[in-house]
Amino acid sequence: MANHREPEANGNKNLQANLVDHARLREALKNNEVWPAFQPLVDMHNGAIVGFEVLARWTDPELGIIGPNEFIPLAEATGLIGLLTREVISQACSAAESWPGVFMLSINISPIQFRDPGLLEDIRDTIHSTGFPISRVQIEITEGALLEDDEMVRATIQSFKALGIGLALDDFGTGFASLTQLHAFPFDKLKIDMSFVRTMEGDSCSRKIVTSVIGLGQSLGMAVVAEGVETEQQATMLRRLGCDVGQGWLFGKPLKAADTQRLLSVREHRPLVLRSRNTSPFQRLHQLDALYKAAPIGLCFLDNDLNHVSVNNRFAEMLGTAPCDMIGRSVRDFIPDNEARRVTEDLKRVLAGETVVVEEYQPVGGKGAFLVINQRVDDDAGDPIGISVTAIDVSERRSIEVALRESEDHARWSIELSPNIVWSTDAEGTVNYMGPTLDGTLKGTAERIADWYDRMHPDDRPRVRKQWLAWLPSGEPFETTFRMRFQDSSWRWMISRAKPHRNPQGEIIKWYGVITEIITGKGDPIGDGEHGEEHSRHRAGSSYKGEEERLDATRPRAAADTEHQTLPDALANMADGIAIFDKSGYLSFINPQYSQLFPATRDVRKPGVHFLDILQASIDRGEEPPPTGDLHDWKHQVFANLQKPGARTMAFADGRVIEARWGVSKRGSIIVNYSDLTTAKQTERLLTELNRKLERLAATDGLTGLANRRAFDETIRKACSDAASSNSPLSLLMIDVDSFKPYNDTYGHQGGDDCLKTIASHIALLTVPEDALVARYGGEEIAIVLPRANRHIGSMFANSVCSSVRALSIPHAASRTGVVTVSIGVGTATGSAAEDPARLIAAADKALYEAKAAGRDGVRTNVVTSVEDVGSFDQRAKI
Structure with a gap:
């Protein structure tokens, strides 16, 4: 029964070695000087205590603390190991029988004890005598007990299992257990030896061993325990690898029985519930392999020497080959010599920490063009282990871009021959969009609008604008005519029509229109602005013959004769x-x-x-x-x-x-x-x-998908105005994720983003009133606007949000609860007190920081009155 960190002995160790003998140990066992210490076993995912390992301790009245490394071998050599084991189990189970909870007790059994045919009865009778449930006891067996072809050992282990006692294989990786034995024995837990855990931060080989053991144990259906966890970085690595249980000084030192009972009164404890075995590296491997093969984009992984480790079918197809022909070969084997140096230098930059994106890569021997993203892959210690390459086929996008350019070119020539120019305005009549105009080089809307104004006859501009502004209030379809200068410098008559676009309430929110040519004869005489105004007023009710007669009355006879001769041609060639x-x-x-x-x-x-x-x-x-x-x-x-x-x-x-x-x-x-x-x-x-x-x-926040700050500002202004005019209540919830900076420091910025997205999507799915708004206020703060909600309703809703976020059980090692929580401030105002949004926001903000000052994971409220001073924002600096 060894400890995981040896206690320091008092006095001279040589003196202890000389004085510790068989007689002294027997006397110590008789006088209860050997006692059990309890070290917590912690669920790595939520921080709850799931059990304790029972460790033997000896405190001698004269020699002080004697280390397990001293007296355990002595007990084995002198035949006292059985007595010592019974004494420790009896004291541990007797003490734990009255403690709250359903935790497990893990007890070490010496390998030599498995040769004792009475071992099972001794342990069974000892546990039964204490009243502690035998189903909550787990025997830890070191690899040394698994002697090859020893039927007695096998039978004893099977008997323990049949009795309902759990089995754990201790210190895995340091002994001689074969995979055949590991599979044959009915172990419930596999414990990773502390020597690998303590060195995994700086030793890549230890990290690989730990990863392999976790995958092996979970693939065989066992819970995996990591011993000797002493730093938060070690714990973070183990969580990422899917380790189930942690043990070590980071989670708690071995304690006496009384101290352990007090610990249970303040620390959360619950039975270990194994996650879905999808967390197993074995299952994740096959799941990712299936995704890898079926992905619609090209994926491959390069090692640090730029050799292909894995390649999916899509990536190989892009290069005109097969995955089996690429794996194990260097990228240089698939690149022309004149490109090899540049590509190799780019990939070395990636290994140095830079993400390299190639906008349009055309592989030799492949088809199409690809967007290629090269990213470095690090292990949990931050050391590079290779490069992830993602290739996305952008050939279709290029074809669309070419087609769009051709379409715009066609549109320009179509406009040149017979213009149909689309335009739109806002509700006030200001032009905000103009389709492709005669000048096809103009890409921006502002340039097109300017070009359109520039091409309108100077005498027609004030008339058309006057008509348009005078017509807007009518809300009826609009029509006018004007002269427009073409590319050949000729002037032609155009007709511009527009219709209003209304929202469901019948309000005009936009106008859409089109400009079309109505006179096509180049070189035709064009009347002055006064004539154009008359043409605009009477066009809808006139025939072409009437138009011709009216033009005759205002032009010289020679011009009219010319028009009589060209009118059939105009009709035949118009659009x-x-x-x-x-x-x-x-x-x-x-x-x-x-x-x-x-x-x-x-x-x-x-x-x-x-x-x-x-x-x-x-x-x-x-x-x-x-x-x-x-x-x-x-x-x-x-x-x-x-x-x-x-x-x-x-x-x-x-x-x-x-x-x-x-x-x-x-x-x-x-x-x-x-x-x-x-x-x-x-x-x-x-x-x-x-x-x-x-x-x-x-109006949408890019990270969370909630409404953004702009939408919040607009909504809160309107909600305050409505509350003031209707004399109704309005509540504002300001929600802040507790200890978010430590969360970012622990899990990284990507982990922080994922946490925010999870909380945001969860809050958005809550039963929120239809006219309420959930918005990202900024950073890790979320705001909820609740119209017609008084202080009581706002507080109830806030408490619901607070408890439901806590129930998500998002792990947070730096939080006192072990999970992510939120603090919420509720500001409420009624009638005229709600008229000023800034005062309501300040009230909610003040309440929020009162909630955080009270210990977080809670709700505080603040009511705005017409004379209330809601406080300043200086509290931010104090909390």
Whole structure:
């Protein structure tokens, strides 16, 4: 029964060695000078005590403390080991029988005792005599007891197990146990020898042995105990490796029975519950291997000599080879000589601690282009053990980028030939988006807007702006015309249309519009600004013939004659489709663009066909969706609408959107202009979705996914205003993660981020009122705005948050509770007292720091009155 750290003996050791003999030891056993000490066994994941190892101690009245290394060998040599074991077990179990909890007692048995055929009965009877549950006793066996082919040892061990006593293999790694014996004996625990644990911080071989033992034990279904844990760094390494139980001076020294009983009254203790064996390195290996092989991205691992240790299929495919052809070979074997030096230097930089990212790598012999991320991999001591390489195929992204550039180029040339420029404004009418304009080199929205203004005729700018601002309050669709300068310096007439976009409450939040050419003849005489204003007012109700007559009245006759001659060419070459029906509804004229817009009914849309027959054919052939009501009534209603100026939007089955706008001439002819608005509508939908995404992103914290500080500031202002106007209560919860800096120092910044994300997602899943807001206030602080919640409700909700975070049981070695907790301050105001957000925030902040000063892991409240001084923020520096 040895100790894990030898106590120092009083007096001269040589004197002890001379005076400690068989007689003196027998007398000590008779006088109860040999007694049990209890050293805690601690759950590595939550810090709770799960048991004690019972260690033999001898305090001689004359010689003082005599070390186990002195008297245990003496007891074995003189045949007193059985008596010593019974005395220690009897005292330990008698004392522990009355202690609270269901902890285990681990007791060492000397290897030579397994040769005693009465060992089982002695230990069984001794434990039964104390009243301590035999199922809570565990026998620790050193490797020396596992003598090869010794049937007595095997039978005794099996008998202990059958009796309900647990079995642990002690000091594993220092004896002669074979894997066959380890598998054959029914051990419940495997204890890693302290010599490996104490040196694992600075010795990579010890770390590998510890890792292997943990994986071995857990893969065989055993709990693994690490002996001799003395530093927090050792404990952190063991936790990361999945070790179950720790023992050592970091968790507690061996204590006398009375001191151990007091320890149980202040320290948390609970039975050991083994985690899912997914924590086993054995299971993790196979799980990660499956993920590695099935990953849609390329993954490989290089050792410090830049040789491939592991390669998944995707990575090998990128290089045009197979994983088996790469493993064990250097990266230089797969790189051309002219690149080998640069790549090797990059990888050496990675081993030195730098992350190297290659934006676009094109491997020789492979296909496509890849984003490659090279990161150093360290062991738990921070020593580099290799390089993790991640390769992501960006070939498709490149193709999309090329397609986008080509699309923009096509759009620019399309605009040059027949402009359709999409634009949008905010609710106040300020232009905030302009699609690709005539100058295709302009990428930014601000540049495009400036280019658009610059190309508008100087005489038209004030008129158009005046019309637009005067029209905004009406909320009706807008239309105006102006002259625009093209790349060839010619001026052409454009029509700009816009419609309002409303939110579910019917409020206008945006305007979307499109600019389209309406006069295409280059070199046509252009009227002055006054003429343009008149054109803008009357365009919707005029026919092309009426337009022509009006232009005749304001221009020299020679110009009018020229326009008469060029009008057919203009109709034939303009971007929009034109159809003219006589006053009876029969088609009398079409241009080529009209036929191209309706491929499914092109053969029907010929001069001499009635408008109603065209509508019927469009429905019958699935070009236009059928109406919801009576087809006959619908067709005649559409035809009746043609008798006065108007417009109709048609959504076709093939996804296109066509707008028809018509006017009636003095002779009764109906002139219909058909514009393909598909691109404009798609752009409108895209802009709407992009704006939604931008609004969400602008209000979301990137780390936690909660609302960010900007969203919090907006919400708290509105909530305070609403509470003041409705004379209702409002509560604000300020939540702070306790001892977060020590957590970061212990588990690293990535661990800190993961902790924050876990807590944030957990709080977000709690039953929060629909109009409440959960936001990241800053750092490790989270704020919750609770409208209509008084002090009582706010406090109840805060206590619920506090207890539920504690129940997550996130390990925190530097916390007094062993887990992550939060402190919460609740600020509450009602009516006019809630009018100022800053005072409510200060009240909640003051309450928060009162909670932290009271010992953390709790809630404090603070009510704002119209005259209350909520205190200053100087408390931050004191806590």
